[in-house]
Amino acid sequence: MIVARNIAKTLSGRAVLRAASVTVKAGEVVALVGPSGSGKTTLLRCLARLLEPDAGTIELHGLDVTHLAGRKLYRARRDIGLVYQQFNLVRRLSALDNVLGGRLNEIPTWRVLTRNWPANDVAIAQAALARVGLATHAAQRADRLSGGQQQRVAIARALAQGSRVLLIDEPVSSLDPETAASILRLIRELASERGFAVLVTLHRPEDVVRVADRALRLQDGVLRDRLPLPAGRGLG
Numbered sequence: 001m002i003v004a005r006n007i008a009k010t011l012s013g014r015a016v017l018r019a020a021s022v023t024v025k026a027g028e029v030v031a032l033v034g035p036s037g038s039g040k041t042t043l044l045r046c047l048a049r050l051l052e053p054d055a056g057t058i059e060l061h062g063l064d065v066t067h068l069a070g071r072k073l074y075r076a077r078r079d080i081g082l083v084y085q086q087f088n089l090v091r092r093l094s095a096l097d098n099v100l101g102g103r104l105n106e107i108p109t110w111r112v113l114t115r116n117w118p119a120n121d122v123a124i125a126q127a128a129l130a131r132v133g134l135a136t137h138a139a140q141r142a143d144r145l146s147g148g149q150q151q152r153v154a155i156a157r158a159l160a161q162g163s164r165v166l167l168i169d170e171p172v173s174s175l176d177p178e179t180a181a182s183i184l185r186l187i188r189e190l191a192s193e194r195g196f197a198v199l200v201t202l203h204r205p206e207d208v209v210r211v212a213d214r215a216l217r218l219q220d221g222v223l224r225d226r227l228p229l230p231a232g233r234g235l236g
């Protein structure tokens with residue numbers, strides 16, 4: 001579970017976040033919506049502690065991580081899987097090697113440099129690929145995968161990392177509607193079956209309805225509840 005209170009962040013003199021507060025519980029999918037440039041990515045980067053908030057607090061599973069540094073920060077970050085726009089894969093590496101990237105913190109440097117991966121980590125990465133439906137694509141280069149498959153690899157990397165909080169930035173904006181629906185279904189299933197807390201930025205209202213338990217709108221640097229989602233939202 002992740003709890004952020006009154007996060008503030010000014011970038012280039014502009015107060016992008018003023019007092020953004022959000023709680024995402026285990027098993028819950030919260031959609032983050034808002035106009036382009038409203039600060040959605042900035043908020044995700046602050047929550048992942050990749051960007052230092054100017055004010056506010058961030059709690060991860062009850063631990064205040066706002067001011068952690070060094071080894072403690074490094075450990076806390078492992079619990080947060082940040083899935084970026086454009087998937088952030090290493091294009092010339094295989095799907096499996098990209099997923100193993102999520103295990104880098106666990107693997108000695110010499111093994112990484114020689115790509116002599118420990119069998120246990122390979123098994124974890126293969127299981128993650130299988131879970132996202134890509135068991136037969138492990139050896140394929142990332143840049144030869146479709147957009148939807150690349151998105152699945154990026155999610156598998158977060159699974160292999162062992163993260164229990166997933167921050168997912170625009171997972172479907174560049175995908176066709178059918179592929180987008182299948183990615184959203186995967187995200188929903190992972191939250192329900194593994195108890196991940198998921199905060200996901202989305203643009204299309206139909207995507208929000210399909211995947212989210214609730215939605216928050218970021219505007220003028222603060223988050224507001226959006227209207228309740230229609231009852232009986234489908235996952236199809």
Ligand SMILES: Nc1ncnc2c1ncn2[C@@H]1O[C@H](COP(=O)(O)OP(=O)(O)OP(=O)(O)O)[C@@H](O)[C@H]1O
Nearest residue numbers: 011012014016034035036037038039040041042043
């Ligand atoms: N590193 C940076 N330095 C200065 N300004 C930045 C930086 N990163 C983002 N910004 C600005 O902060 C604002 C919020 O950007 P952000 O990417 O968080 O918005 P967003 O809601 O994710 O937008 P989109 O929906 O278009 O992806 C924008 O005005 C952007 O230009």
